[in-house]
Amino acid sequence: MPNNGQFKRREVAIISVGMTEFGELWDKGLKDLAWEAGVKAVEAAGIGGKDIEYIVFGNMSGGLFVGQEHVAALVADFLGLNSTPATRVEAACASGGAAFLQAYMAVASGMYDIVVAGGVEKMTDVGAGQAASILSGAMDHQWEAYFGATFPAVYALMARRYMHEYGLKADTLAKVAVKNHYHGSLNPLAHFRNRITEEDALTSPIVADPLRRYDCCPVSDGAACAILAPLEVARKYTDTPIIIRAVAQASDTLSLLGREDLCTLRATVKAAGRAFEEAKLSRKDIDILEVHDCFTIAELLALEDLGFCKKGEAEKLYSDGQTYVGGELPVNTDGGLKAGGHAVGATGIKQIVEVTKQLRGEAKNGRQVDGAEVGLAHNVGGTGATAVVTILSRR
Amino acid sequence: MSDSGIPQHWRTMRERYRLLGAHCEKCSTNYFPPRKVCPKCRRRGKTTQIEFSGKGKVFSYTVVNASSKAFEHYLPYIVGLVELDEGPRVLSQIVDCKSDDVRIGMEVEACFRKIFEQEDGGIISYGFKFRPSDDSWAKDYDSNP
Amino acid sequence: MGAIGFGIVGYGVYIPRWRIKIEDIARVWGHDADSYRKGLGVEEKAVPSMDEDTTTIAVEAARNALKRAREAKPGEVGAIYVGSESHPYAVKPTAATVAEAIGLTPNITAADLEFACKAATAGMQACMGLVKGGYMKYGISIGADTAQSAPGDALEYTAAAGGAAYVIGGGDGVIAEIEGTHSYTQDVPDFWRRDGTRFPSHAGRFTGEPAYFEHVINCSRALFDKLGTTAKDYDYAVFHQPNAKFPLKVAKLLGFEEEKVLPGMIVSKVGNTYSGSSLLGLAAILDMAKEGERILMTSYGSGAGSDSFSMTLTDRVEGKRRLSPPVRYYMERREYIDYAMYARYEGLLKA
Numbered sequence: 001m002p003n004n005g006q007f008k009r010r011e012v013a014i015i016s017v018g019m020t021e022f023g024e025l026w027d028k029g030l031k032d033l034a035w036e037a038g039v040k041a042v043e044a045a046g047i048g049g050k051d052i053e054y055i056v057f058g059n060m061s062g063g064l065f066v067g068q069e070h071v072a073a074l075v076a077d078f079l080g081l082n083s084t085p086a087t088r089v090e091a092a093c094a095s096g097g098a099a100f101l102q103a104y105m106a107v108a109s110g111m112y113d114i115v116v117a118g119g120v121e122k123m124t125d126v127g128a129g130q131a132a133s134i135l136s137g138a139m140d141h142q143w144e145a146y147f148g149a150t151f152p153a154v155y156a157l158m159a160r161r162y163m164h165e166y167g168l169k170a171d172t173l174a175k176v177a178v179k180n181h182y183h184g185s186l187n188p189l190a191h192f193r194n195r196i197t198e199e200d201a202l203t204s205p206i207v208a209d210p211l212r213r214y215d216c217c218p219v220s221d222g223a224a225c226a227i228l229a230p231l232e233v234a235r236k237y238t239d240t241p242i243i244i245r246a247v248a249q250a251s252d253t254l255s256l257l258g259r260e261d262l263c264t265l266r267a268t269v270k271a272a273g274r275a276f277e278e279a280k281l282s283r284k285d286i287d288i289l290e291v292h293d294c295f296t297i298a299e300l301l302a303l304e305d306l307g308f309c310k311k312g313e314a315e316k317l318y319s320d321g322q323t324y325v326g327g328e329l330p331v332n333t334d335g336g337l338k339a340g341g342h343a344v345g346a347t348g349i350k351q352i353v354e355v356t357k358q359l360r361g362e363a364k365n366g367r368q369v370d371g372a373e374v375g376l377a378h379n380v381g382g383t384g385a386t387a388v389v390t391i392l393s394r395r
Numbered sequence: 396m397s398d399s400g401i402p403q404h405w406r407t408m409r410e411r412y413r414l415l416g417a418h419c420e421k422c423s424t425n426y427f428p429p430r431k432v433c434p435k436c437r438r439r440g441k442t443t444q445i446e447f448s449g450k451g452k453v454f455s456y457t458v459v460n461a462s463s464k465a466f467e468h469y470l471p472y473i474v475g476l477v478e479l480d481e482g483p484r485v486l487s488q489i490v491d492c493k494s495d496d497v498r499i500g501m502e503v504e505a506c507f508r509k510i511f512e513q514e515d516g517g518i519i520s521y522g523f524k525f526r527p528s529d530d531s532w533a534k535d536y537d538s539n540p
Numbered sequence: 541m542g543a544i545g546f547g548i549v550g551y552g553v554y555i556p557r558w559r560i561k562i563e564d565i566a567r568v569w570g571h572d573a574d575s576y577r578k579g580l581g582v583e584e585k586a587v588p589s590m591d592e593d594t595t596t597i598a599v600e601a602a603r604n605a606l607k608r609a610r611e612a613k614p615g616e617v618g619a620i621y622v623g624s625e626s627h628p629y630a631v632k633p634t635a636a637t638v639a640e641a642i643g644l645t646p647n648i649t650a651a652d653l654e655f656a657c658k659a660a661t662a663g664m665q666a667c668m669g670l671v672k673g674g675y676m677k678y679g680i681s682i683g684a685d686t687a688q689s690a691p692g693d694a695l696e697y698t699a700a701a702g703g704a705a706y707v708i709g710g711g712d713g714v715i716a717e718i719e720g721t722h723s724y725t726q727d728v729p730d731f732w733r734r735d736g737t738r739f740p741s742h743a744g745r746f747t748g749e750p751a752y753f754e755h756v757i758n759c760s761r762a763l764f765d766k767l768g769t770t771a772k773d774y775d776y777a778v779f780h781q782p783n784a785k786f787p788l789k790v791a792k793l794l795g796f797e798e799e800k801v802l803p804g805m806i807v808s809k810v811g812n813t814y815s816g817s818s819l820l821g822l823a824a825i826l827d828m829a830k831e832g833e834r835i836l837m838t839s840y841g842s843g844a845g846s847d848s849f850s851m852t853l854t855d856r857v858e859g860k861r862r863l864s865p866p867v868r869y870y871m872e873r874r875e876y877i878d879y880a881m882y883a884r885y886e887g888l889l890k891a
Contacts, residue, residue: 133463142407143428144486147510147522148459148466153474156457157486161476164455164499208474209458209494256476257427257484262455412641446643469590490591491557507599507641508591519628521595521637532869536862 009108011231013241014392016045017353022222022341023191030066030122034075037118037223037346042079045227045237049079052227053112055086056103058095058119059345062088064134066122075120092138093294094249095119096348097379097388100226101247107228119346120223131219135344138382140255152216152295154256154383156208159297161262163210166312168300170210174201175318176296177214180332183325184339186365191220191341215296217336222343224350240360245279245374245391248272254385263312265384268305272378275389276307283307286391287372288358289329290351292380293336302378303331306389330369333358348379352390359394404520411522414505416483418445427483449505450528451479458494465511473497477525491526502528546671546710547718547851549612549678550860552604553823554597555702555810555870558587560882562697568879569692576697581784585700585811587877588686590885592701594624595634597816598684599641601705604864605680606642608715609707614643617707618676619667620650623659623683623815627652630735638682656731657780657814658841659683660704665721665847667708678709683815690739691888698783700811702870704819715857716826716835719850720767724759731842742842751844752782756790759846760838767850771795774850775833778804778821780840782812796836803828809871820867827866831855 018040020033028036034057042049055076062068072086091098096119103117123131136145139154162168178198184190201214227237234241250270253259259266276282283306291306293299300314308329309317317323323331334340334354337347355375357363377390409415410428417426419433421440426433427447433440456475459466466472473489475497489497490508503525510520561584566573577583588597606612622634635650649670653659660683667679684703689695708718730751733740743751756779764770771777777796779787784807791801804821813820818839825835831853838848883889 129462129464129467132461133465136463140486142403145463146407146520147474147487147524148462148469148472149474149486150459150462152461153457153459154486156459157455157474157476160457161455161499206458206460208460211457255486257486262476409640413643488591490589507596507603508589509593509596510591519593519595521599521641524591529873532865533862535866535869 012107012244013231013234014226015229015237016041016227017356019224019353021189022220024124025221031078033223034120037225038079041225041227051114054115056099058089058099091386092381094379094381094386095345104247115228118225119349121343121345123219152208155295156211172315173296174198176299177201180336180338184335186367187334190335192339217294217338217342220341220343222346224346224353242356242392246275247390248274249388265305267387271387271389272306279391285374286376288369288375289331291378351377414447417442425482451477453501454478456497488524490524504528545717547714548716549709549713550605550609550707552601553704554600555586556588559584559874588701593628594626594684597703598638598682601703602642605705607864608860611713612678616677619679621663621681623653626686656841658839660815661839661847680707683819685814687814698812700813702813703816716851721849722763723847725845728844755846756838759848763848774836776825776835778837780818781807784808824867
């Protein structure tokens, strides 16, 4: 990287956030979801439409889910911002995170001041089989999906290998699901608000062995939005601007075929390394994490690949409740993807919304992490071909 | 639509029928699916076609109980990541094997099977799957010449 | 004798692993299993997996045949014929897919053949003509079927799946020299299926004497006349096997002792593999016969016709035999399913 990774830039802050509930939202279409999240963020920032200079929206597959491409233009139009430039970003399940990086770059570079970073996905207008088919586009269509692999199947291959190499027990996976459902029960915007027990998880039907129903995140509708501004003017819009300390993105092979180590998402490792270097922070500084738990195994891999524990040792973090709110390392305080919901293009932004709320002390219902100063959001596309790591701080 | 995706399906047909990959003459790495450029050697490398023997070992596996529409007919089925003897890993179904009997490290060999049939009179896609290796018949010849 | 003639240079077989016993079929229809077993001489039959069809079976058999025909280089096999009654497409050649899968494309002539259960032996004759005429070094003919039968019909007890492939050519690798062939064809409506109907129809007992026996006997005798041989000159005889009774009866009528026919009889444990039937039987004999021994093979296809071949084993057969699995390997590797699973595999449960 030129200049050893130190590039000329302004500091950027999040001045407001907004999101919809995530779930099966029959009476809200793609436009309605984006509008709702957008309006909430715009009103919270107290800005007018004419202040917004650029819109970046993450969306994996408007075309296949609802027959709609050109999604960012649609969002801008529906929000009444017809002449504002708007671009859709696609990186499968990391579309939101990737959109956030693009929005950040736009403000950091000095090209734009007020930029909207959003994400939206409308997934429940099609049946489950078709949704599975569409989602399989996140992996290698020709050499994975073509032969009958589904999304749960490829993560199951990783889980099975992980169990073989590190001796992971099935009840640890159950513990992840139980925790995320517990957090979801405290989050009025979560897709699932029911608490479950380990037994519920361990006896649920097998989707792709060893992953059961409670190991898999749902298909959700939802949208989320964050408005970015240069830090130097952020206080015009909010008393609690949240500083973006780093946004880093990295890639890995599209399919599992080329991965030497099935149990490591190299994109996460790389992105995390760069993010902590850019932010000049260490893992100890992180008070709250939102990681990409599309499957319970993914949460374990995430904690390892982000550098919070050694490879193969994530299991230890689940034996004594330290990943719960109130514990030493709270993970997925909004229910994550498992209970919070996974509206593919929106998830990356939703994670940033949750970290922002936590850093502002705005999380309710017993979900607030006391004195949270620094948070991390981790968004992954497919089986790890894309990973985006964002570090935010209160100061 | 019954004529959807025909050219795309046809383009990978040969690799799918015969497990054809690429061999880099400079570093001797084998790749599947075939690559035009060796990622290690890039411009300094030279890739040629290689037909893999079809022999390998199971690197990981899963039993799929929920699938996309095209594969519902075959549920449940086993998906495996097979490490070929020549090096590359391949994702495929494991057949002629009970779900309880698959093991990481199990020796397998490629066979030729239907992958799926398109709806409404569309085409049939064929390609490789893997079954447990069984050379018992060869030993049989030695004991019963 | 040294291998200077031309004939079979390689052979290979494939039988799917699933079996259903006739008791399990009879139970569903309320038939008397015993009478079917005695009447047909069949105990169980081979059933294909849901992801197997005539094309996949043909490819497996052909790959096994090419392992034995090891001297045949890809560019030297100039013809491929696939004979079947259950080609997966009504229009789109199985032979092209098989040729692609075994790496013989593009400089090759190919066609699908259909003549009930004898299409592949006609394919062998076509290969013989092309090779002997000097047009190519080798040709391959494959007989494979996933035979369909109407549920509850008598054919359901025998209609089975399997296939065999034969590489024809000359030179050092010949394992069975073909001394002569004869065919006998007439228009006889003993068994047929109209386009658009799912299952075949048959004319009951008419399929015996005026059909199977008329053609197998007259064809074999004509070949004897041509070559100046009688049954006594042969060590083995193999015939098309729609059940276990017909081949034993026709053997007797032609003057063969039962011991000469039994090694090639596979129908009681595999069922009638239609286009693969006589070819699988021949393979079973090639798996164990010795140099210098002589075989008569006569196929039969409804509609109707027979192809007869007289062949003598060379000293190459022992060395090549071990290059791919014998018929008995496929016969012994089996797993039983019940009628419900059979119905699922055979696609009988589609709405």
